[in-house]
Amino acid sequence: MDAIIKTTTRLLVPLIMVFGFYVSLHGHISPGGGFPGGVILASAFLLLVIAFTEKEVEKHFSEIKIGDLKSVASIALLGIVLLEVIVRPDILHLQTPLTLWSGGVTIFLNLFGAIVVASGLVIIVYSLVKEEWKSKKSKW
Amino acid sequence: MKKTISVFVAIGFFLIIVTAVGSFSEKKTDVQEYYTKNSIEKTGSANIVNAIVWDFRSYDTLGEETVLFTAIIAVFLIAHKKSIAEKKEVSG
Amino acid sequence: MIFEFLLLVAIILAIAAVEVKDMLYAVLILGGLDLVVAVLFYLMAAPDIAITQIVVTAVFGTFIYVVAVNRTGRKEVIE
Structure with a gap:
């Protein structure tokens, strides 16, 4: 891609990730939640993969293998199970509404759900794009 | 012929939906009243949609996340089949 | 008023996405249809x-x- 698109991507990707964390962590007060926040986090990776070539992406993401993201998703799912089954009935009525620390355990559930969705969609996007990189007809 | 039939079917669905949208909001069930009245007191979160999704029906959401996780594992196993086989050949 | 106008735009975009011969243009028109549907959801007070x-x-x-x-392939194949 051009230099314009690469520079714009470098500027935009951190802002998109901050917005994704905002949507997922602020989901119990404003519209949003775990699922849209996770998909926004994954769309930052999608923009990165589309704008840069294979070598530039592999240079930064070769340490973070995709299998590790699978493990991260499974640990977050385990966290959701533990929070919903064990912790949730105890601290249900702790906080006052309309402040940041409200909604009981909902904020942690939103965060873990966002992690599960984001890592899963990153795995799917990376698999599809890697198949595109392998085929020589592709223009990417 | 096919095109005209499909256009008429689409117009029919459009009319059905337009007439049905008004009647959805008139019925009030007990569950709806319970959720809208008690969501702030029971859960403490101001967003009612989030309160229903993650608190009142959280086991439902847990099932959704499990389905998503299973789909992720299936996609990973299908897409990375070759690399897993190469690793097995190298190691064993 | 703007609600009915956006409904009409959505119907026109849906018909255009079916009728266009180039598949890439059809995909882009479908993305525009999704944006219009999202604005409709926002007007119906459902920002989530x-x-x-x-x-x-x-x-x-x-x-x-x-x-x-x-x-x-980009071109539509007619059987």
């Missing part, structure tokens, strides 16, 4: 669904459709 509609279908749906078009 509007955010999900934009992010899931207008971003990831378009990406997956573009990958599918890239693998199968």
Whole structure:
């Protein structure tokens, strides 16, 4: 891609990730939640993969293998199970509404759900794009 | 012929939906009243949609996340089949 | 007034996405249809669904459709 698109991507990707964390962590007060926040986090990776070539992406993401993201998703799912089954009935009525620390355990559930969705969609996007990189007809 | 039939079917669905949208909001069930009245007191979160999704029906959401996780594992196993086989050949 | 206008725009975009011969243009028109539907959800006081509609279908749906078009070919095959 051009230099314009690469520079714009470098500027935009951190802002998109901050917005994704905002949507997922602020989901119990404003519209949003775990699922849209996770998909926004994954769309930052999608923009990165589309704008840069294979070598530039592999240079930064070769340490973070995709299998590790699978493990991260499974640990977050385990966290959701533990929070919903064990912790949730105890601290249900702790906080006052309309402040940041409200909604009981909902904020942690939103965060873990966002992690599960984001890592899963990153795995799917990376698999599809890697198949595109392998085929020589592709223009990417 | 096919095109005209499909256009008429689409117009029919459009009319059905337009007439049905008004009647959805008139019925009030007990569950709806319970959720809208008690969501702030029971859960403490101001967003009612989030309160229903993650608190009142959280086991439902847990099932959704499990389905998503299973789909992720299936996609990973299908897409990375070759690399897993190469690793097995190298190691064993 | 703007609600009915956006409904009309959505119907016109849906018919155009079916009728266009180039598949890549059809995918882009479908993305525009998703944006219009998201604005409709926002006007019906459902901003949660509007955010999900934009992010899931207008971003990831378009990406997956573009990958599918890239693998199968841009021109429509008439049997």
